[in-house]
Amino acid sequence: MDPEIQKMREVVLVYLxxxxxxxxxxxDCKKYNDSKQSYAVYRFIISINPSDIAELDATLGNYILHNPLQAAQIFQSVCFVAIKTLSLIEQLQTEAQISILLKPTHLPPLPSYVLSLSTYPFNYTSQRFYMSEGIVIAMGTVTKYTQGARFLCTEETCPFSEGFRCIRVHCPGATESATVRTDFVCSLCSSPLQEDMKFRVLGDKQIVEMIDAKILNALKGYSIDNSHFRIQAFTLFLRDELANKMTIGNHYRIIGIPACVQNGLQATACIEVNSVQIYKPNGRSSVSDNFKYLLSLTSSSCWKFTAVLANIFASQVVPPGTYNTLKLAILLSLVQTSEKENADYLDLLIMTSDTVVIDRLLNYSLCLLPRGIRHPPSSDIFPSVSKDKHGTGSASIQACSAVLAKGGICYIGDLSSYKKDKLELLQSVLESRTTTVFIPGKKYGEEADQQVTVSIQTNFWSFVDVDSSSKKHIQKENFLIGQMDVSLIPVNLVDGFGLLIYNEFPSCRLSSPVVHHILKKAINPEAMLYKVSQQFRTQDYEEFILFARNLHVVLSSEAESLIQGYYLASRRVRRDSIHGSTLSASALKILISLAKAHAKLSLRQTVFEEDAVIAILLLESSLTLKHGTSALCVAPNPVFPFDLSDENSLQQRDIYLMQCHHQLLKFINAYSPGIHINSHEE
Known part of the structure; x- marks a missing residue:
């Protein structure tokens, strides 16, 4: 015996x-022994810490990292000796029956151990461990594969015609035919081997497609990064305990062994996954100095900081001071994004005639998030089913814009361009935040039909062209005061969006600053037209939003009472004889989401009454556009009633918002007298 191999066996025993x-x-052996059943293959999973192994013996550590299949054989021989010495499994006969799966806890943080899914060529011939990361874009259903099988020699006089001498076990990258087929011959007498079917060991297998996270940059509508790259999906094989450990749309870090799988005339590069971990990027712990300074200057008011933020936001696309209400709503939606289950969502539907400008503004805003996706019209918004391309005939669920935008924004463009069935599906998703994928069993080789529920964790943005609406539909004559014609879109779908925003410019003309901005940008696209564009760069906003969205905020009792009082009063006021209250039950969640978002945008962890006031004014303005004005009777643009040009205008806005607060308290006392508001404004 090779003395080096013998030494490594001793080290393996010490390490274990x-x-x-x-x-x-x-x-694990006790479980097998207690079953009293004879198995062809006894499978064991051994967790390996490469650092600890390398400290014990560098040769073995290197062997595990660079020759994992051969290293598994060393562990196999040690385990076999242990079983026989300690009489752990009475039914075990040969060493070949033991299957060892080594699972490293981590790999050295060196470039040579990283397999990039966007870098060619792939080193899929080394059959060693690599670490990689990416986003799951397709998932197949769980099927069966052969973990191991027992073969017997057909020559009765051959010693291999009985016992467990001919055992075949699945190896990484091997196809089913490598483990089980009819042309194997006996290594002793060269007679044909025949499988003993009653000893076949089956396991679960799932085929997943993953793609480099850089793909998200290509799916954004606007980007300052003009670099070109090619990205291709990569096939992963999840087996046994790893089946169903991945979720479509999630970002994962994996450890696995690359392999090349032959499927007819085609060869597919893939990874046999060994371990799976959810990828969690570290959020920034701070914001830029300019934002900190701005926050200190506006600390005397809970409203000034967010007003200035909205006023100067996206100055690369639109002039400061324009579209302030929309820009505030965009910022609120951006910070109210999360990958957590049951998160507070904030969807935006914009009514506008300035579709080009609005489209540019929304495209620009998408890029401030890691997962801002502009939905391409040629693809599906929600998951679809197709036949697995690896020849298994099973179903594969394909990701879509809404899934790829998990924890971010999915911008779906002009809502009026979608057909009725797509709009109905969108409405269902907005209400439940899930979608169901139907898999017909007959079509995909299954005994029964399946339904897979996919969680949709993203905010949706869309717009409707007001001019298009007026052209395609006859205007109604019985509009209420403040109500807009949204007849192009189903009423329930409009209600599904959290906020309905109408930009402040008349539909007949653009404002002079916007026209000047567009002309100057057309002449010199790279020009910084405003000083604030240099002081508050796009990168600063990216860092700011990443920091703000990770803040954990809680409602104060005052803010909660104000929101609850407004909600109950509005339900009583906004009623008709046919449908009852026109205020949906989801309005309360939207109010809370808006208030929390405003607190985050203010870099606070407590939601104050001032945040609730902004939330109520935004929602009331949205309800007025949908259903007409109510007894509260807010102004057409209640959050930004006039231009913000200097500190005095900010002070005037604060006075106006305080008046709105008093008006709101009177409204609650009049229409919901049972609610007691604990307010310092009283």
Whole structure:
């Protein structure tokens, strides 16, 4: 025996003893032994810490990292000796029956251990461990594969015609035919081998497609990064305990062994996944100095900071001071994004005749998030099903814009361009935040039909061309005061969006600053037209939003009482004889989401009454556009009633908002007298 191999076996035993792996191995053996059933293959998973192994023996550590299949054989021989010495499994006969799966806890943080899904060529011939990361864009259904099988020699006089001498076990990258087929011959007498079917061991297999996270940059509508790159999806094989461990749309970091799978005349590069971890990027712990200075200057008011933010936001696309209400709503929606379950969502529907300008503004805003996706009209918004391209015939669920935008924004463009069935599906998703994918069993080789529910965790942005609406539909004559014609879109779908925003310019003309901005940008696209564009760069806003969205905020009792009082009063006021209250039950969630978003945008962790006032004014303005004005009777543009040109205008806005607060308290006392408002304004 090779003395180096013998030494590594000794080190393996020492490591298993010190790490607790030997105790776990004995426990796993006990399960097999207690079953009293004879298996063709006994499978064991051994967790390996490469750092600890390398400290014990550098040769073994290097062997595990660079020759994992051969290293598994060393562990296999040690485990076989342990089983026989300690009589752990009475039914075990040969070493070939033991299948060892080594799972490294991590890999060295060196470039040579990273497999980039966007860099060619792939080193898929080395059959060693690599670390990679990406986003799951397609998932197949779980099917079966052969973990191991027992073969017997057809020559009765051959010693291999009985027992467990001919065992075939699945290896990374191997196809089903490499484990089970009819042309195997006996290594002793060269007679044909025949499988003993009753000893075939089956396991779960799932085919997943993953793509480099850089793909998200290509799916944004606007980007300052003009670099070109090619990205191709990569196939992952999840087996046994890893099946269903991934979720479509999630970002993962994996460890696995690259392989090349032959499928007819085609060869597919893939990764046999060994371990899966959800990828969690670290959020920034701070914001830029300019934002900190601005926050200190406006600290005397809970409203000034966000007003200035909205006023100067996106100065690369639109002039400061224009579209302030829309820009504030965009910022609120951006900071109210999260990958957590049951998050507070904030969807935007914009009514506008300035579709080109609005489209540019929304495209620009998308790029401030890691997952801002502009939906291409040629693809599906929600998941679809297709046949697996690897020849299995099973179903594969394909990702879509809404899934790729998980924890971010999905901008779906002009809502009026979609057909009725797509709009109905969108309405269903806005209400439930899930979509169901139907998989017909007959078509995909399954015994029964399946329904897979996919969670949709994203904010949706869209717009409707007001001019298009007026051209395609006959105007109604019985509009209420403040109500807009949204007849082009189903009423329930309009209600599904959290906020309905109407830009402040008349439909017949653009404002003079916007026209000047467009002309100057056409002449010199790279020009910085405003000083604030240099002081507050796009990168500063990216860092600011990343910091703000990760803040954990809680409602103060005063803010909660104000929101609850307004909600109950509005439900009583906004009623008709046919449908009852026109204020949906989801309005309360929208109010809370808006208030929390305004607190985050103010870099606070407590939602104050002032945040609730902004939330109520935005929602009331939206309700007025949908259903007409109510007894509260807010102004057409209640959050920004006049231009913000200097500090005096900010002070005037504060006075105006305080008056709105008093008006709101009177409204609640009049129409919801049972609610007690704990307010310092009283």
């Amino acid at each position: 003893d010190r790490s607790g792996g030997l105790q776990k191995f004995v426990h």
